[in-house]
Amino acid sequence: MSNRVVLSDRPPRSDRPTPSPSPGGRRAPSSHRPASPRRILLNAAAVLFCLVWIFPVYWMVNTAFKPYGDILRPTPHFLPVPFSLANFTDAVSKPGFLTDLGNSLLLTLAVVLLAVGVAFFAAVGLTRFRFAGRRAYLVAVLVLQMVPLPALVIPVFLSLKSAHLLNSLLGLALTYVAVVLPFTIWTLRGFLHGIPVELEEAAMVDGANRMTVVRLVLLPLMAPGIIATSVFAFITAWNDYLFADVLMKDQGHQTLPVWLVSFSTSTGTDYGGLIAAATISALPVVVFFMLIQRRLVAGMTAGAVKD
Known part of the structure; x- marks a missing residue:
């Protein structure tokens, strides 16, 4: 039996799929295009x-x-x-560092929790309820954001003095809450506008009360907005120097930005210790931002898309 080689006119079979031509008989354009000069x-x-x-x-x-x-x-x-590392050693060993750091952390945490909590319920009331003076209140919130902070120093000082809250962390915390509330209320109101009210009505039909709807429906959906506003409240309370210097005269109640000024005295300025202390004071903000950066980006872009 002889071995024969059969030659076929068919082309060899290939495992690669043949690109289908685009309508009109033209080849589909490649997805990898060179960058245009404008993009570069x-x-x-x-x-x-x-x-x-x-x-x-x-x-x-x-x-x-x-x-x-x-x-x-x-x-x-x-x-x-x-x-x-000598500058960091000098900065940390300077009197008042641990006390002022603790004051700043406690104050900032209280401001974030109180401001975001009040702004959340205020945004719910402004968005989901209709009442007399609602539009006037919204206009007042916008106007308050336009007032420069140095113009509020004397009125805040006199108000806290009459309430016996000068030189206290509680008075300073209430001041910061009042400063950040207009922005947080307006921002959370915008986020709440994007949540359909039908979701709350469906939860109430299933037997949920108002607080259950807030806890299980609104809070998860508004998490990006809450985080975005909490970042603003955190940075405002952590970095403020003006109100902390005017309202807090007791060294045991001062905050970290006021402590930074102690590196500059009548005999000169310790630039090495000052810069090292400024680097240390910036670390909590960086750490806080790194922890919530994903949700922050989602919160900043969520309001850009409308149905």
Whole structure:
């Protein structure tokens, strides 16, 4: 029996799928297109903007790790060589650090919880209920956001003095809550407008009361907005210097921004300790932002899309 080789006119079979032609007989365009000059220019401008914005932060951290003799040199060093932790040691060992740090943490936590809680129920009342003076209240909230904070220092001082709340963390916390409430109420009201009222009505038909609807329906859906407003309240309470310096005269009740001023005295300024202390004071804000950055981005973009 002889071995024969059968030749076929058919082309060899390929496992790769043949691309289907687009309507009209033309090949579909490739998904990988070269970037246009306009896109490249926009990306370059964005990178340049980020570098300009982040350079002061980098220079602060870089200077904090430099020896004190290298800080005031006319020739800049873009890397902390030699590396030193002496500035951080001087900053932490300065009197009042732990006390003022505890005051700032306690104050900021109280402001965030109180401001977001009050703003949430105020937004629910403004959105879900109709009552006399509702529009006037909304206009007042907008007007309050336009008032500059330095103009409120004297009225707040006199009000707290008459209420015997000067030089107390409670009085300072109430001041910060009053400062951040207009923004938080207006922002949460916008988020609540995007939640259909039919969801609450369906939960009530199933037997849920008003507080159950708030806890199981509204709070989960408004979580991005609550986190976005809590970041604003956190930064306002943590970084404020004006009200803390005017309203708090007792060193045991001062906050971290006021403590930073103690590095500048009549004999001079300890730049190394001041920059290291500023770096330490910025860490809680960075950590807080890193923990909630995903929900923050969702909260900032949720209101940009409408049905």
